[in-house]
Amino acid sequence: MRDGKESRIGTALLAWYDREARVMPWRTGPEAWRAGERPDPYRVWLSEVMLQQTTVAAVRDYFRRFTARWPDVHALAAAADADVMAEWAGLGYYARARNLLKCARVVSHDLDGRFPETVEELRKLPGIGPYTAGAIAAIAFDAPAVVVDGNVERVVARIFAVTDPLPGVKPELTRLAECLTPQERPGCHAQAMMDLGATICSPRNPACGLCPVRVDCAGYDAGLQAELPRKAPKPEKPVRRGFAYVAVGPAGGVLLERRPEKGLLGGTLGFPGSDWCEAPDPAPPFAADWQEAGSLRHTFTHFHLDLTVMVARAARPGMTPKAQFRPADLPTLMRKAWNIAEAAISSQQG
DNA sequence: CACGCGTGGTG
DNA sequence: TCACCAAGCGT
Numbered sequence: 497m498r499d500g501k502e503s504r505i506g507t508a509l510l511a512w513y514d515r516e517a518r519v520m521p522w523r524t525g526p527e528a529w530r531a532g533e534r535p536d537p538y539r540v541w542l543s544e545v546m547l548q549q550t551t552v553a554a555v556r557d558y559f560r561r562f563t564a565r566w567p568d569v570h571a572l573a574a575a576a577d578a579d580v581m582a583e584w585a586g587l588g589y590y591a592r593a594r595n596l597l598k599c600a601r602v603v604s605h606d607l608d609g610r611f612p613e614t615v616e617e618l619r620k621l622p623g624i625g626p627y628t629a630g631a632i633a634a635i636a637f638d639a640p641a642v643v644v645d646g647n648v649e650r651v652v653a654r655i656f657a658v659t660d661p662l663p664g665v666k667p668e669l670t671r672l673a674e675c676l677t678p679q680e681r682p683g684c685h686a687q688a689m690m691d692l693g694a695t696i697c698s699p700r701n702p703a704c705g706l707c708p709v710r711v712d713c714a715g716y717d718a719g720l721q722a723e724l725p726r727k728a729p730k731p732e733k734p735v736r737r738g739f740a741y742v743a744v745g746p747a748g749g750v751l752l753e754r755r756p757e758k759g760l761l762g763g764t765l766g767f768p769g770s771d772w773c774e775a776p777d778p779a780p781p782f783a784a785d786w787q788e789a790g791s792l793r794h795t796f797t798h799f800h801l802d803l804t805v806m807v808a809r810a811a812r813p814g815m816t817p818k819a820q821f822r823p824a825d826l827p828t829l830m831r832k833a834w835n836i837a838e839a840a841i842s843s844q845q846g
Numbered sequence: 847c848a849c850g851c852g853t854g855g856t857g
Numbered sequence: 858t859c860a861c862c863a864a865g866c867g868t
Contacts, residue, residue: 543864544864545864545865547863547864547865548863548864548865548866549851549852549853549862549863549864549865549866550852550854550864550865551853551854551862551863551864552863552864553854553855554853554854554855555864586852587852587853588851588852588853589852589853589865589866590851590852591850591851591866591867592851592865595867622867623865623866623867625865625866625867626865626866627864627865627866628864628865628866631864643864645863645864645865646862646863646864646865648864663847663848686864687864690864693864694863694864699861699862699863700856700857700861700862701857730860730861733860759851760850761851761852762851794853795852795853795859795860796850796851796852796853797850797851797853798849798851827853828852828853828854847868848868849868850866850867850868851865851866853863854862854863855861855862856859856860856861856862857859857860857861
């Protein structure tokens, strides 16, 4: 399985990681690791869920706020749903936040607060798929799990000069990643692969001159490093339109609603509005003197949204009082809508 | 299994 | 400006 080349790559990678490992709030660095310190599984799990399809830079402050407010899995399990959704607001992919809370409650109530140590058991928990299960097993419990994220796909495709496109070639990349996974320090190896992919073996303009495994990189030898991994072309994003209605009461209260659990922005707070489609009908939540405040474009995973923001001053039952309304609790789209509405209202009334 | 699901940085 | 991309998962 692991012949001279694979073994040499693993050794070079670990030596590089020992020198260059990135410092992150959820990590135990190589030095502390060697001194016997191990990362807290709760923090590993929380960071890995936040990092799903999300950059390190975006996660840092969210991770700090979550761990300051909920230092362990029991504290998080006891949190109110609305508080967790508010703290997650802006990070995106809100199903992660709902599954995070479900998972915390299972671990807290059914597993006595201890995360499972095997990939098989971790996989059964909500929000933990093949990648996250492997990452927790490797990083928190130092199990020789295979950890394949977008970084590892790229690194492996380049090292072995795999030219077939994703996603079809993913199983082969996983097998190749398995060949590189050592029995010793698998957690450090997993983090080293991801650090290499995030810094040197980057998607565009890889810094091969600094790469610890360049001498064993078939992609570099073939001059293909910048083109790998190949990916199937993505369909164009359609444009949808919609209306959002921001009602502000005499004392500054705001009319908000919580969206359904499933679907786009599921479980988040927002302003009432129309459907989002090619040609939506206006859909004011009640009759009032609605004025157009402006519009915005927001891009989701699979479509662009052009949203027209309407405002009215009106008292309504069920408004969120001004003192309890924090725009930071809203997903980014709704925060943008609020910024437009607020500017219009303050300029119109002075 | 292909698709739905956010957001901010970047070239 | 805008398409692409990032430590994927659930259905």
